[in-house]
Amino acid sequence: xxxxxxxxRFGTGSRMLAVLLALGFTSLLIVVxxxxxxxxxxxxxEGSVGTSDKLxxxxxxxxxxxxxSAGLVVTFSAGxxxxxxxxxxxxxxxxxxxxxxxxxxxxxxxxxxxxxxxxVGGLLWGLLxxxxxxYGRVNEIFGGLGLDFVATGFVVYLVIGPWKRAGIASTSxxxxxxxxxxxxxIGNKLxxxxxxxxxxxxxxxxxxxxxxYFGLRLKAVGANPASAFIxxxxxxxxxxxxxxxxxxxxxxxxxxxxIGFQHKLVPAISGGYGFLGILVVLLAAYRAALIxxxxxxxxxxxxxxxxxxxxxxxxxxIGGVIQGSLVLIAILVGGWQVQQRARRRSDPAAES
Amino acid sequence: MSLELRDIxxxxxxxxxxxxxxxxxxxxxxxxxxxENGAGKSTLMKVLSxxxxxxxxxxxxxxxxxxxxxxxxxxxxxxxMLHQDPLVFLPFSVLDNFLLASPGRADRxxxxxxxxxxxxxxxxxxxxDAPARxxxxxxxxxxxxxxxxxxxAKVLILDEPTTGISASQQALLFETLRTLAxxxxxxxxxxxxxxxxxxxxxxxxxxxxxxxxGEVPLPAxxxxxxxxxxxxxxxxxxxTPGHPGAVALELTGIDAEDRLTSLDGLSLTIRRGEVIxxxxxxxxxxRTLLRTCAGLIAPSAGTxxxxxxxxxxxxxxxxxxxxxxxVPAGRLEEGLIQGVSITEHFLLCGTQKGAxxxxxxxxxxxxxxxxxxxxxGTTESSAESLSGGNQQRLLLAMMPDDIEVLLMxxxxxxxxxASGDWVWTKLLQRVARGAAIVFSSADLDELLRYSDRIVxxxxxxxxxxxxxxxxxxDRLAHLIGGRDQP
Numbered sequence: 001x002x003x004x005x006x007x008x009r010f011g012t013g014s015r016m017l018a019v020l021l022a023l024g025f026t027s028l029l030i031v032v033x034x035x036x037x038x039x040x041x042x043x044x045x046e047g048s049v050g051t052s053d054k055l056x057x058x059x060x061x062x063x064x065x066x067x068x069s070a071g072l073v074v075t076f077s078a079g080x081x082x083x084x085x086x087x088x089x090x091x092x093x094x095x096x097x098x099x100x101x102x103x104x105x106x107x108x109x110x111x112x113x114x115x116x117x118x119x120v121g122g123l124l125w126g127l128l129x130x131x132x133x134x135y136g137r138v139n140e141i142f143g144g145l146g147l148d149f150v151a152t153g154f155v156v157y158l159v160i161g162p163w164k165r166a167g168i169a170s171t172s173x174x175x176x177x178x179x180x181x182x183x184x185x186i187g188n189k190l191x192x193x194x195x196x197x198x199x200x201x202x203x204x205x206x207x208x209x210x211x212x213y214f215g216l217r218l219k220a221v222g223a224n225p226a227s228a229f230i231x232x233x234x235x236x237x238x239x240x241x242x243x244x245x246x247x248x249x250x251x252x253x254x255x256x257x258x259i260g261f262q263h264k265l266v267p268a269i270s271g272g273y274g275f276l277g278i279l280v281v282l283l284a285a286y287r288a289a290l291i292x293x294x295x296x297x298x299x300x301x302x303x304x305x306x307x308x309x310x311x312x313x314x315x316x317x318i319g320g321v322i323q324g325s326l327v328l329i330a331i332l333v334g335g336w337q338v339q340q341r342a343r344r345r346s347d348p349a350a351e352s
Numbered sequence: 353m354s355l356e357l358r359d360i361x362x363x364x365x366x367x368x369x370x371x372x373x374x375x376x377x378x379x380x381x382x383x384x385x386x387x388e389n390g391a392g393k394s395t396l397m398k399v400l401s402x403x404x405x406x407x408x409x410x411x412x413x414x415x416x417x418x419x420x421x422x423x424x425x426x427x428x429x430x431x432x433m434l435h436q437d438p439l440v441f442l443p444f445s446v447l448d449n450f451l452l453a454s455p456g457r458a459d460r461x462x463x464x465x466x467x468x469x470x471x472x473x474x475x476x477x478x479x480x481d482a483p484a485r486x487x488x489x490x491x492x493x494x495x496x497x498x499x500x501x502x503x504x505a506k507v508l509i510l511d512e513p514t515t516g517i518s519a520s521q522q523a524l525l526f527e528t529l530r531t532l533a534x535x536x537x538x539x540x541x542x543x544x545x546x547x548x549x550x551x552x553x554x555x556x557x558x559x560x561x562x563x564x565x566g567e568v569p570l571p572a573x574x575x576x577x578x579x580x581x582x583x584x585x586x587x588x589x590x591x592t593p594g595h596p597g598a599v600a601l602e603l604t605g606i607d608a609e610d611r612l613t614s615l616d617g618l619s620l621t622i623r624r625g626e627v628i629x630x631x632x633x634x635x636x637x638x639r640t641l642l643r644t645c646a647g648l649i650a651p652s653a654g655t656x657x658x659x660x661x662x663x664x665x666x667x668x669x670x671x672x673x674x675x676x677x678x679v680p681a682g683r684l685e686e687g688l689i690q691g692v693s694i695t696e697h698f699l700l701c702g703t704q705k706g707a708x709x710x711x712x713x714x715x716x717x718x719x720x721x722x723x724x725x726x727x728x729g730t731t732e733s734s735a736e737s738l739s740g741g742n743q744q745r746l747l748l749a750m751m752p753d754d755i756e757v758l759l760m761x762x763x764x765x766x767x768x769x770a771s772g773d774w775v776w777t778k779l780l781q782r783v784a785r786g787a788a789i790v791f792s793s794a795d796l797d798e799l800l801r802y803s804d805r806i807v808x809x810x811x812x813x814x815x816x817x818x819x820x821x822x823x824x825x826d827r828l829a830h831l832i833g834g835r836d837q838p
Contacts, residue, residue: 212708
């Protein structure tokens with residue numbers, strides 16, 4: 001079987017080139033929109049890391065993005081386009097919210113149980129997409145997308161149905177969780193446990209993919225399932241395991257969103273971090289070590305872009321444009337390099 | 353009119369798909385292009401029809417070089433290609449398909465009349481408004497033929513056109529091709545099926561290992577054609593007889609099916625230290641037997657035993673653990689993994705020690721195996737960067753020591769002579785230690801030189817089982833061609 005996944009093996013050089021091209025492109029857009037690019041980038045910087053409060057906000061946005069991205073590194077390495085990551089975040093958040101609402105004990109216990117519940121919720125949702133793929137031959141892209149809609153529908157049902165606020169049913173969310181179920185913070189927002197979990201996830205996935213037999217086999221299954229099977233790997237188990245790990249990390253991301261950031265269940269609980277995570281992982285070319293800085297850069301753009309609309313009258317969607325064009329240009333540059341290499345290989349004169 | 357290919361070369365990395373092929377065909381001929389899979393026929397025809405660019409060499413029509421950057425250029429030069437799967441757009445109507453590639457503005461009425469006229473010439477019957485989906489594969493081919501003729505094709509290339517069409521459609525197709533040739537067209541018929549080429553063509557070019565190894569007017573003796581396809585076998589003066597030991601693999605009454613091939617009640621006992629060669633034209637059932645033994649095809653009847661153990665209901669991985677090892681022909685498709693290093697390949701197939709990889713130890717172990725198997729490459733080389741010979745060496749190096757039965761497809765396909773000899777030296781060492789080997793090959797010499805027994809397949813079934821030392825190259829060639837005489 002021929003590998004049908006696009007190649008994403010581009011080097012650091014082309015990644016830098018892509019960043020420069022994307023910055024050039026967005027500068028052009030900003031100029032066309034009638035603002036100064038330099039002023040805009042300064043505001044992005046100030047708006048995201050300018051004050052300790054803003055930095056805390058940025059970090060708390062960074063955490064779920066990093067968790068989801070770390071899980072995606074595992075599934076993408078196994079050759080699975082886990083588009084279902086959004087639904088896995090949502091189901092993690094739902095499971096954690098249930099604990100936060102229903103379990104009334106001390107903070108350490110609630111938080112531990114909520115994190116475990118969120119992990120399991122995401123894991124099962126991921127495993128479901130994996131089982132559909134392995135046993136039902138449903139492509140994980142379509143299965144995942146379907147399960148995203150199911151999860152989103154489910155959370156809306158909970159928010160306006162069984163978990164609705166006393167007296168009124170509103171899509172603005174459930175009642176806030178009891179204080180005992182909130183992740184403890186330093187200052188207003190920053191929850192150290194969340195940051196620690198995100199760092200652990202990145203380090204864990206890095207070690208898993210770099211240093212273990214499991215990670216190597218996962219990579220082999222992703223690169224060529226037919227060969228991997230013949231070599232002796234039970235490919236189905238590894239596909240399921242990858243979906244379980246990806247789902248579990250997404251579930252933890254959802255938990256952080258619920259008990260560490262929103263402190264209630266809202267319909268948009270995933271925050272779009274699953275889809276944004278896909279962009280992060282594409283730009284990182286599936287490398288865990290690059291997840292943390294790239295995710296931070298993305299979050300700076302997301303959080304900081306609100307300043308652009310306040311101060312320069314630009315639409316805040318400019319942040320999404322920068323992120324999208326960055327990934328698009330990086331993939332284009334990578335594809336162009338692959339083409340160049342192929343051309344050199346097929347030229348017989350260049351071989352001798 | 354004449355068509356000439358001059359010194360066509362096309363390399364894919366280290367694979368020489370076409371290695372200086374020249375061919376000349378005159379108007380009015382039905383020219384066969386015969387060869388096993390991987391011989392380079394398809395590559396050559398793709399070059400001729402503008403699908404791929406040759407690295408060097410020229411295509412000439414009537415002595416003039418034709419420049420082809422795309423299939424469109426080929427079509428406008430008058431070269432039409434009929435693919436194995438006809439390029440028909442299923443949701444469109446017959447007439448829409450007919451019109452699809454017409455240059456300029458199409459007049460539907462005129463086109464419909466042309467379709468009717470051309471079809472009736474050959475005895476085809478189409479409803480122009482019927483969806484193409486409702487046509488059989490044979491009718492889709494017919495549609496393609498009239499479409500290409502309407503576009504002005506003077507050269508018609510047919511790639512394995514008889515796959516999946518009925519006998520009566522095949523008869524009609526052959527009749528059509530004869531008519532076209534009689535009208536002065538050039539028809540090139542690509543096939544690995546000997547009997548079809550014999551039935552249709554008046555000349556045949558045989559390809560082997562990327563080269564045109566011979567051009568023969570037809571009819572010709574079958575053993576001559578098989579010999580060209582499979583290579584000449586050197587009469588072996590002295591052949592060390594094997595020392596078969598206890599029963600290794602025992603097949604009893606196996607029924608199994610895969611695509612158009614089937615095993616019907618096959619019983620075969622393979623002993624330790626025995627080498628069994630599987631001979632036959634490509635796709636005659638050799639792969640079905642190997643994959644049934646490997647556990648990749650489930651037999652519908654019969655039993656498979658390894659020594660005392662019944663393996664019939666066990667899957668591929670369980671059989672692999674039990675000592676049955678399968679090495680398919682596609683080295684980079686079903687054996688090695690692109691983007692994964694040599695060291696990592698050894699780790700993937702070796703025994704796992706703990707969960708965490710000790711990289712420095714893994715590298716030195718890989719270093720030792722690279723030396724032992726003379727692989728040209730480093731511990732960090734990726735599989736696809738190796739030459740074919742070195743990929744095969746890597747596959748051999750990855751095999752565990754305690755294999756009882758080795759199932760191998762085309763052990764030396766695409767390798768130079770030195771690499772091929774080396775592969776067999778290693779394989780025979782395993783045989784000497786008591787392993788049994790079952791291998792398929794498209795090389796008469798390899799089959800006769802290394803096998804103790806040869807299973808000949810023909811038309812999807814086991815045709816004959818022979819003692820290799822009592823078999824002459826001529827007789828084997830006859831049997832592969834489906835002829836049996838005492």
